[in-house]
Amino acid sequence: MVDDCFGHPRLAAIYDPLDTDRNDLDPYLRIVDEFGVCRVLDIGCGTGVFALLLADRGVDVVGVDPAQASIDIARAKPGAERVRWISGDATVLPPLRVDLVAMTANVAQAIVDQDTWQKTLRGAYEALRPGGLLVFETRDPASRAWEEWTQENSYRVTEIPGVGPVESWVQLIEVDLPLVTFRGTYVFAADGQVLTSDSTLRFREREETEADLLTHGYVVQDVRDAPDRTGREFVFLARRSESSRSGLNSIRH
Missing domain, CATH: 3.40.50.150 (Vaccinia Virus protein VP39)
Structure with a gap:
């Protein structure tokens, strides 16, 4: 998927x-x-x-x-x-x-x-x-990169031509090694739409x-x-x- x-x-x-x-x-x-x-x-x-x-x-x-x-x-x-x-x-x-x-x-x-x-x-x-x-x-895996995948570390607002401001951040959902799942969130200021995307990586x-x-x-x-x-x-x-x-x-x- x-x-x-x-x-x-x-x-x-x-x-x-x-x-x-x-x-x-x-x-x-x-x-x-x-x-x-x-x-x-x-x-x-x-x-x-x-x-x-x-x-x-x-x-x-x-x-x-x-x-x-x-x-x-x-x-x-x-x-x-x-x-x-x-x-x-x-x-x-x-x-x-x-x-x-x-x-x-x-x-x-x-x-x-x-x-x-x-x-x-x-x-x-x-x-x-x-x-x-x-x-x-x-x-x-020893570097444990997922520990940095927090909203606090990743939050930003990006001005995108033709789109407008977009808020985005990632947050950790689950650690079940070797699999790590996190969620990206995107907020479009132009119409208020909020989209999310869940991703899983294998370490x-x-x-x-x-x-x-x-x-x-x-x-x-x-x-x-x-x-x-x-x-x-x-x-x-x-x-x-x-x-x-x-x-x-x-x-x-």
Whole structure:
């Protein structure tokens, strides 16, 4: 099921204005440059911010997301014609052969169902060419990020052009590890409408994630820190291991 913050048309339309600081994407852009990537599958592309940044660099991009409202926003953006947009998820993809599969931000953690997670890893593997990379981030459970998800810490009022002031905040609903559920609330001053969106994330241990990757034939090449959240996240770089001579340099062109 798609969270309302991505799937409700009114909430999808304000997603970008409420999250204008996307420096969390910088490590992914550096990885694209580091390994000379030419073709990318962006799983959970949302409103297309990362996909369009890649397209601006001349990268061939496929963006897939199950939230139709978010895909609609992405398709309406300037330059969107340079990206192939797919409404759906990574469990059912057309034939692809990309250099890199990315799951930015909360995408990996938002796949809470374990069967769907395994199918996503398999779908990503099949979309990669031999030697290609799967890159994604996930929060370290030890950092207990959910303790900061309070109304007091997150409350703000954002003036959005064409929409007006929007109050927003998040609050923790339930912690039942490895699952954590929280609620986003949005109040539109223009007409007083209040919308909420409940989200659940799965906090996987590093060893658990590495084991899942190995099960699906990946080689865990590196586990990096997220520069904007030092010591709080794991950034996994896992290589499709079909070619014995590949290694990371094999995705250079």
